[in-house]
Amino acid sequence: MSGLVFAAIAPHGSLAIPEACSDTERGLATATQGAMAELGRRFAAARPDATIIVTPHNVHVEGAMAVVTAGKLAGSLSDWTTEKIELRCPTDRALARAAIDALNAANIPAVGISYGGNDAAGATAPMDWGVLIPLWFMGGRAEPQVPVVVISPSRDMSPADHVRAGQALAAMAAASGKRVAMIASSDHGHAHRADGPYGFDPAAAEYDGKVVELIKANHLTGVSDIDPALVGKAKADSYWQMLMLAGAIGDGWKGEFLSYEAPTYFGMLCAAYTP
Numbered sequence: 001m002s003g004l005v006f007a008a009i010a011p012h013g014s015l016a017i018p019e020a021c022s023d024t025e026r027g028l029a030t031a032t033q034g035a036m037a038e039l040g041r042r043f044a045a046a047r048p049d050a051t052i053i054v055t056p057h058n059v060h061v062e063g064a065m066a067v068v069t070a071g072k073l074a075g076s077l078s079d080w081t082t083e084k085i086e087l088r089c090p091t092d093r094a095l096a097r098a099a100i101d102a103l104n105a106a107n108i109p110a111v112g113i114s115y116g117g118n119d120a121a122g123a124t125a126p127m128d129w130g131v132l133i134p135l136w137f138m139g140g141r142a143e144p145q146v147p148v149v150v151i152s153p154s155r156d157m158s159p160a161d162h163v164r165a166g167q168a169l170a171a172m173a174a175a176s177g178k179r180v181a182m183i184a185s186s187d188h189g190h191a192h193r194a195d196g197p198y199g200f201d202p203a204a205a206e207y208d209g210k211v212v213e214l215i216k217a218n219h220l221t222g223v224s225d226i227d228p229a230l231v232g233k234a235k236a237d238s239y240w241q242m243l244m245l246a247g248a249i250g251d252g253w254k255g256e257f258l259s260y261e262a263p264t265y266f267g268m269l270c271a272a273y274t275p
Contacts, residue, residue, distance in 0.1 A: 003174035005275065006046035006181040007249050008039050009215070009242060010134040011268035012057070013187055014080040017136055022081070028263040035259035035270035040137035042272050048181035050092040051139050051148045052099070052169060054241040055130030055185045058152045059113050065157075065165060067100050068150040069093060069112035069120045075127030087132050087140050092147035093121065095176060099149055102172035108157070108165045125150075130185040138183065146181075153240035159224055162240050166247025184245040186238030188267035196265025203233035208260070208267040211238070215271045218255040220246045237266070249273055 014020045015029035016036050059066045068091055077085040096112065103110035117123040131150055132140070139146030151169075153162055173180040188211055189204025190196065207230050214222040223242045231239045258270040 002177045002179060004170055004182055004248060005048055005179045006043055007183070007245060007253065007273035008043070008138070009184045009186050009245065009269055009271040010036065010039060010138070011187050011270065012055070012130040012133040012185045013266060013268055014077050014129065014133065015263065016133055016268065017085060020077055020081040020083055020085045029261060029268065031259040031261050032268045032270060036137045038258055039270055039272055043138040043181060044142065046181060046274070047179060048139070048146055049178040050095050051146050051181045051183060052151060052173070053131055053134060053148055053183045053185055054151050054153060054244050055128055056153065056237050056241060057128040057130035058150055060152060061111055061113070061154065063154065063156060064109035064111045065103055065154050066111055066113045066152040067096050068114070068125050069096050070114040070123040070125035071121045072124045073127035073131065073148065073150065074124050075129070075132045077129060077132065085136070087127060087135060089127065089135060089140050089145050090147045092149055095178065095180070096149045098172050098176060099151065099169060102168045103165055106164055106168035108161055108168060134183050134185050138181070153244060155240060159228065159243050162243035163224060163247035166244035169244070170248040182245060182248055184238070184241035186241050186269065188236055188238045188269060190235035190237060190266040192262045192267065193265040198235045198265065201233050201235070203230055204235065204267065207231060207234035207236050208262065211269065212257070212260050215255060215269070216257045219251055220249065220255060221251050
């Protein structure tokens with residue numbers, strides 16, 4: 001079987017990794033940590049040849065989606081922890097090029113991005129935390145590692161554009177001859193607490209509640225019906241990635257809600273999808 005064989009919504013807060021937590025943080029996100037371990041088991045069972053990961057924290061290009069074409073990615077969580085949480089992972093450059101071509105063919109502007117060395121095949125691009133944390137559980141520490149395709153959504157495109165982008169990526173994966181996983185790296189409302197960097201807004205809980213309800217009902221395409229004004233008030237960091245995942249898998253896959261919690265100022269959710 002080629003094409004998409006596994007999909008997930010996974011958080012990218014450092015609390016999701018037990019080894020990254022300080023003594024005071026260790027008990028804050030145990031539900032998320034257990035669910036991430038379960039996502040890792042399901043990812044491994046699906047045996048993907050490559051992973052498409054959609055992250056909100058890599059390079060942002062105005063008016064276009066960005067696809068990493070550098071041969072490798074490398075990053076760490078040194079901004080959040082004194083523990084040595086580092087990862088290096090190869091890029092599937094052929095699949096990355098196919099993703100760029102598929103998006104542009106669908107009238108979704110997309111560009112390739114690299115970093116450092118002028119020979120992209122030998123270059124190493126920064127791995128943001130939106131990539132590193134899901135890959136810590138899903139393919140990044142496997143033997144051998146599962147190569148990745150890193151894609152940044154474009155928030156100045158419409159929700160419908162993001163859905164169509166997901167559809168184009170799914171068709172590309174089906175034509176690739178490879179077994180492909182797709183991960184929507186997503187933290188949700190970021191205004192759950194007044195002492196957080198975005199302050200408090202009840203919209204965060206309202207937005208997160210709608211997302212949980214949709215995922216529990218296996219109705220991911222319903223994300224398109226969420227009011228973008230609510231997304232903005234909630235300071236959500238998941239809407240665009242979930243739209244792309246919804247476009248890729250629709251409501252025809254088997255979805256399973258694994259966990260949700262907001263132990264600090266932002267919400268974290270884990271869900272697994274199989275064809």
